[in-house]
Amino acid sequence: MTKSNPRMLGEHMTRELTASGGRRLTYLRMSVTDLCNLRCGYCMPPEGVPKLRHHDILTFEEMARLAAVAAGLGMTKLRLTGGEPLVRRGLSGFIRRLGEEGFTDLRLTTNGLLLAPMAAELKAAGLRGLNISLDALEPAIYAQLCGLPGPEGLRAARQAWEGFQAALACGFDVKINCVPIRGVNDGQLLPLARLALEYPIDVRFIEHMPIGDGRLWNADRFMSAAEVYTMLADGLGTLTPAKVVDPSAPARLYRPAGAPGAVGFISPLSGHFCGDCNRLRLTADGKMKPCLLTGQELDLRAPLRAGADDQTLAALFSQAACLKPLSHLAADDHGGRQMNRIGG
Numbered sequence: 017m018t019k020s021n022p023r024m025l026g027e028h029m030t031r032e033l034t035a036s037g038g039r040r041l042t043y044l045r046m047s048v049t050d051l052c053n054l055r056c057g058y059c060m061p062p063e064g065v066p067k068l069r070h071h072d073i074l075t076f077e078e079m080a081r082l083a084a085v086a087a088g089l090g091m092t093k094l095r096l097t098g099g100e101p102l103v104r105r106g107l108s109g110f111i112r113r114l115g116e117e118g119f120t121d122l123r124l125t126t127n128g129l130l131l132a133p134m135a136a137e138l139k140a141a142g143l144r145g146l147n148i149s150l151d152a153l154e155p156a157i158y159a160q161l162c163g164l165p166g167p168e169g170l171r172a173a174r175q176a177w178e179g180f181q182a183a184l185a186c187g188f189d190v191k192i193n194c195v196p197i198r199g200v201n202d203g204q205l206l207p208l209a210r211l212a213l214e215y216p217i218d219v220r221f222i223e224h225m226p227i228g229d230g231r232l233w234n235a236d237r238f239m240s241a242a243e244v245y246t247m248l249a250d251g252l253g254t255l256t257p258a259k260v261v262d263p264s265a266p267a268r269l270y271r272p273a274g275a276p277g278a279v280g281f282i283s284p285l286s287g288h289f290c291g292d293c294n295r296l297r298l299t300a301d302g303k304m305k306p307c308l309l310t311g312q313e314l315d316l317r318a319p320l321r322a323g324a325d326d327q328t329l330a331a332l333f334s335q336a337a338c339l340k341p342l343s344h345l346a347a348d349d350h351g352g353r354q355m356n357r358i359g360g
């Protein structure tokens with residue numbers, strides 16, 4: 017398959033993607049697989065979800081082609097996600113290819129289980145940042161949340177921690193993601209936040225979204241960003257708003273006094289951030305989602321496999337940009353996809 021040529025694209029059409037409200041879209045999230053080695057209670061049911069058929073998943077070659085088109089349209093940042101992206105074989109080679117296609121800011125979101133033995137290779141391939149999902153430091157609570165009972169869950173907790181340590185040792189820009197759930201991991205939020213006192217990382221708390229059929233969703237268990245903020249301020253003392261480096265970043269960051277890191281709050285439910293959203297999402301089966309929380313999708317796989325040229329694919333990206341809403345009713349209609357299928 018031939019590589020896309022961004023210069024050729026530029027000769028025929030604007031090399032940028034804009035959505036309503038003057039939002040310039042520069043950030044692509046790509047889900048590389050729907051498979052996962054965990055069953056987090058906020059994400060999917062304990063038995064897992066039906067797998068996509070192998071043929072339905074885009075090959076790395078196909079993903080790289082779409083990434084090249086995106087780069088030709090001025091996208092510079094790309095995050096790989098899943099499912100669990102580290103379960104897909106050949107990821108480092110793919111990351112290297114994405115850098116060659118023009119992405120200067122490559123990041124990945126992972127549960128960290130498989131990270132420790134892969135971290136150095138991923139860094140050498142050009143990956144810059146890792147968001148690691150860690151919902152509890154206490155192994156028994158981690159195990160309860162991650163959906164693996166008994167020793168398997170405890171082993172997963174250890175592997176996730178080792179993954180986190182390896183990420184730090186390799187010099188990645190590290191962020192922790194935690195979904196607070198009352199009665200499950202609320203006692204873990206302060207210990208997790210204290211990691212920001214020790215390491216130069218952002219520890220981010222994401223409001224639990226009622227997406228898919230994760231078994232833990234329950235309005236009484238929902239903890240708003242404001243509630244978690246109050247809890248942390250009680251435990252850590254004054255939290256000073258951090259300087260905003262990237263206005264399109266979804267987390268509002270605060271620095272505890274003297275801390276090398278920060279704590280952050282992502283509030284898709286209590287406070288939307290649509291007006292600053294600069295991203296498009298591509299699912300592992302080749303559907304472009306203009307927004308995480310609406311059901312609209314645009315199929316890129318069929319035209320791609322039917323031999324569409326770069327301009328046609330670029331036009332589909334532009335169409336997706338036009339479909340990007342300026343506000344949403346959270347999880348009003350997300351097309352019935354679980355987070356592992358959308359890519360968080």
Ligand code: SAM
Pocket residue numbers: 052058059097098099100101125126127147148149193194195222223224225226227230355356359360
């Ligand atoms: N498997 C990887 C991981 O867990 O980091 C990447 C995919 S996961 C779907 C991406 C992020 O979505 C994770 O940080 C997870 O905490 C978050 N997530 C999943 N389901 C969620 C939900 N219902 N509400 C809020 N965040 C959720």
Ligand code: SF4
Pocket residue numbers: 052053054055056059060098099100127149355356
């Ligand atoms: Fe897997 Fe990530 Fe979903 Fe947990 S949040 S089940 S690790 S995809």
